[in-house]
Amino acid sequence: xxxxxxxxxxxxxxxxxxxxxxxxxxxxxxxxxxxxxxxxxxxxxxxxxxxxxxxxxxxxxxxxxxxxxxxxxxxxxxxxxxxxxxxxxxxxxxxxxxxxxxxxxxxxxxxxxxxxxxxxxxxxxxxxxxxxxxxxxxxxxxxxxxxxxxxxxxxxxxxxxxxxxxxxxxxxxxxxxxxxxxxxxxxxxxx
Amino acid sequence: xxxxxxxxxxxxxxxxxxxxxxxxxxxxxxxxxxxxxxxxxxxxxxxxxxxxxxxxxxxxxxxxxxxxxxxxxxxxxxxxxxxxxxxxxxxxxxxxxxxxxxxxxxxxxxxxxxxxxxxxxxxxxxxxxxxxxxxxxxxxxxxxxxxxxxxxxxxxxxxxxxxxxxxxxxxxxxxxxxxxxxxxxxxxxxx
DNA sequence: CACCCTATTTATAATTT
DNA sequence: TAAATTATAAATAGGGT
Numbered sequence: 001x002x003x004x005x006x007x008x009x010x011x012x013x014x015x016x017x018x019x020x021x022x023x024x025x026x027x028x029x030x031x032x033x034x035x036x037x038x039x040x041x042x043x044x045x046x047x048x049x050x051x052x053x054x055x056x057x058x059x060x061x062x063x064x065x066x067x068x069x070x071x072x073x074x075x076x077x078x079x080x081x082x083x084x085x086x087x088x089x090x091x092x093x094x095x096x097x098x099x100x101x102x103x104x105x106x107x108x109x110x111x112x113x114x115x116x117x118x119x120x121x122x123x124x125x126x127x128x129x130x131x132x133x134x135x136x137x138x139x140x141x142x143x144x145x146x147x148x149x150x151x152x153x154x155x156x157x158x159x160x161x162x163x164x165x166x167x168x169x170x171x172x173x174x175x176x177x178x179x180x181x182x183x184x185x186x187x188x189x190x191x
Numbered sequence: 192x193x194x195x196x197x198x199x200x201x202x203x204x205x206x207x208x209x210x211x212x213x214x215x216x217x218x219x220x221x222x223x224x225x226x227x228x229x230x231x232x233x234x235x236x237x238x239x240x241x242x243x244x245x246x247x248x249x250x251x252x253x254x255x256x257x258x259x260x261x262x263x264x265x266x267x268x269x270x271x272x273x274x275x276x277x278x279x280x281x282x283x284x285x286x287x288x289x290x291x292x293x294x295x296x297x298x299x300x301x302x303x304x305x306x307x308x309x310x311x312x313x314x315x316x317x318x319x320x321x322x323x324x325x326x327x328x329x330x331x332x333x334x335x336x337x338x339x340x341x342x343x344x345x346x347x348x349x350x351x352x353x354x355x356x357x358x359x360x361x362x363x364x365x366x367x368x369x370x371x372x373x374x375x376x377x378x379x380x381x382x
Numbered sequence: 383c384a385c386c387c388t389a390t391t392t393a394t395a396a397t398t399t
Numbered sequence: 400t401a402a403a404t405t406a407t408a409a410a411t412a413g414g415g416t
Binding site: 006008010017021025028034039046 | 197199201202211224234236
């Protein structure tokens with residue numbers, strides 16, 4: 001809607017792209033606000049300029065709230081049938097290790113290219129780093145669970161030895177050692 | 192842009208509100224797509240109808256990705272000065288317990304009101320439930336850490352007793368029991 | 383509801399300042 | 400280089416099916 005019809009394809013000219021971005025971004029956020037008011041619904045819009053700047057609108061106080069609802073929605077729809085950690089693991093198993101990742105980053109940052117890294121490159125790197133974070137998040141629960149298991153085993157062995165030696169123990173009436181496994185573990189990961 | 196100018200205020204008539212919602216939602220998502228293509232930027236839009244249906248657009252594969260970037264952005268801007276778990280705790284300390292919450296929900300759901308709960312009520316309940324989830328999330332790390340500590344203490348005591356009785360032990364050369372505290376704990380919560 | 387129709391308003395591309 | 404203007408394209412309100 002302007003002096004002439006424009007095709008919806010990437011605008012090459014850097015300058016007019018910036019102008020269009022500014023105008024249409026403003027328009028989009030305005031429309032979002034109108035929709036939320038007119039129809040009494042929750043709307044969130046997030047825009048990342050390719051220079052990393054963030055523009056957003058949210059009908060509720062914080063966008064985080066809508067994001068949470070989105071997550072709930074998505075999570076609720078994917079069956080919680082399988083072990084969450086296993087799912088996550090297979091999903092991210094093919095990514096680089098954190099070590100490899102850091103090496104890649106360092107290598108890239110040393111490249112003496114004209115303008116350094118392209119936006120596309122940076123986006124790719126960011127995604128790789130994010131994947132590594134996902135791995136870490138998944139492994140957190142795994143490691144804690146394993147550590148707990150090893151401690152439980154130690155205790156079991158010590159108790160056994162003690163019994164063999166026929167000694168009274170103050171520890172037998174402590175709360176029973178519950179194993180953490182399966183569903184419980186999936187729950188921990190989910191949280 | 193229609194037969195007459197409309198004020199931007201909640202549409203009372205249920206029917207025309209639904210029609211407007213449908214039209215403008217479609218328009219908003221279209222604009223979002225155009226912006227992302229024309230200006231080569233990442234855009235995400237999320238709309239929740241007040242009947243809980245979700246409509247969204249994302250320029251990348253998954254909206255989750257943009258959400259992650261949003262979180263990164265926000266997290267990067269708030270100083271990570273204080274202990275994460277303490278921050279979360281104080282932030283949600285005043286909310287109801289999960290038990291109280293469930294009672295409230297049950298009570299509300301039994302109300303024989305005209306149309307049951309109002310949208311506003313449901314949104315409020317949802318937020319309360321979400322807050323409870325946040326509490327749970329924060330407590331997960333806390334509980335696991337406490338459990339680990341108790342196991343470590345048990346082991347320490349057993350070792351001590353054993354030494355008093357002058358008995359040789361296979362366990363003294365096991366990996367030393369490391370305490371999880373402070374920064375490590377904040378890190379676990381963050382992940 | 384999900385379309386069509388079309389008078390009008392709104393958004394915005396090109397142009398000027 | 401950005402801000403204001405203007406001519407035109409696009410979105411959509413209200414009405415019908």
